Amino acid sequence: MNIAIVFDSGYGHTAKLARHVAEGVARVPGAKATLFAVADGPVDWAALAASDAIIFGSPTYNGLISARLKRFMEDSTGTAWMPQAWRNKIAAGFTNSGAVHGDKLNALVSLALFAAQHGMIWVGLDIFPGKTQNDLNRLGSWLGAMAQSDDAPAELTPIDSDLRTAAYLGQRVAEVTAQFLKGRA
Known part of the structure; x- marks a missing residue:
């Protein structure tokens, strides 16, 4: 079972969450997570097409997802959208902001709406x-995993409970995906 984690990270906090999501995925026997940082260049479309689940992650900036992830969503996924390849x-999502609230729910709603489309x-x-x-x-x-980073360096934040929540989300997605695939067999 292949689970893709497509994310953006401005300062390293969301990348740290992505790694913990992947650790959670790995807790489920037979599940493998692959990280795709949109900042690193073109995403491997064949790998996304072959995945059984996609988890999206973004920092929350002013209540919104990052411009890079939005660009990925708007400009890059048209070839997957038209034939409904996904x-x-x-699908699931996670986000991080410097403020405790930081309007993270809006970022998760954006990711969920994108997945629904x-x-x-x-x-x-x-x-x-x-x-x-x-x-x-x-x-x-x-709606998804939220974390908060106090505008501190990524080596210090998010705190352990937020990282464990991200791992829990990864594990939950892998378990649900396994159930879904078993039901389709």
Whole structure:
């Protein structure tokens, strides 16, 4: 089972989250995650077409996804959109901002809407909001994993609970994808 993680990262925080999402995917037997940083150049379209799920990640800037990820979504995915090549692939998303709120929900809504336009099946978090800084889902998101970085260097943030939430999302997507593929067999 192949799970692609397509992301952008301005300062390293979202890349750090992407690596933790991938670690979560790897917890599921038979699941393999491949990271695709949109800043690194053209995305491997054949690998995305062959994937069973795609997880999208972006920093939240002023309540929006990054310009690079938006450009990927708008300019690059037309060849996948017209034939609905990603139809019935599992999708999910994660985001990070410097502020505790930072309007991250809007970024996740943008990613979910993009996935819906491609006919994808969105998977959110299935855990209740945390009550402390150490709990999973401490920022209380249902739509995807959220993290916060205090405008600190990526070596220091996001905090451990946000990284564990990202890994949990990766594991959940892999488990749901496995169930979905088993049901299609």
